[in-house]
Amino acid sequence: MKNYGNDKFSAMGKAALIPGMQYLLELMQEALDFMREKLGQEQLAAPAADGNANWGPRGSPRWKANVSKSARKRWATYSAKEKAEQLRKTLGVKPKKPKKVTKTKLGSAIAKTWANMTPAQRRKRVKAMQAGRAAAAAQRAKLPAVRVNGGA
Numbered sequence: 001m002k003n004y005g006n007d008k009f010s011a012m013g014k015a016a017l018i019p020g021m022q023y024l025l026e027l028m029q030e031a032l033d034f035m036r037e038k039l040g041q042e043q044l045a046a047p048a049a050d051g052n053a054n055w056g057p058r059g060s061p062r063w064k065a066n067v068s069k070s071a072r073k074r075w076a077t078y079s080a081k082e083k084a085e086q087l088r089k090t091l092g093v094k095p096k097k098p099k100k101v102t103k104t105k106l107g108s109a110i111a112k113t114w115a116n117m118t119p120a121q122r123r124k125r126v127k128a129m130q131a132g133r134a135a136a137a138a139q140r141a142k143l144p145a146v147r148v149n150g151g152a
Helices: 008-043 069-077 080-091 103-115 119-142
Strands: none
Touching: none
């Protein structure tokens, strides 16, 4: 079998391609340098006019090089309520609050449930609760005792 890669014509072809490839590499290097320069200018550009340049999606701060350490520390010490207030002031965004089930709502719902039960249903429910508590106590009794600091 003849090796087509080692004859004089393929060597001439390879030699003819080298200057073109060098030229292409120079063009690509220029384009790369141009893109890096543009990127550097964009990263150092002034913040947007609307004031949202330092804030990322979901209200998290997008810290830039010009933000001081004290500002980062201050943001870290804010409670959730203070962060929400800061976001509302800065961005005009009102974060969504999870719906809370308060004790009064929960208590009134339980009271309504018990009020709608018949005496037989109540007795059955109470017996089931007592059985569950007894089973939990028996389970705890089976666990080994934990001694702290060598105590009894």
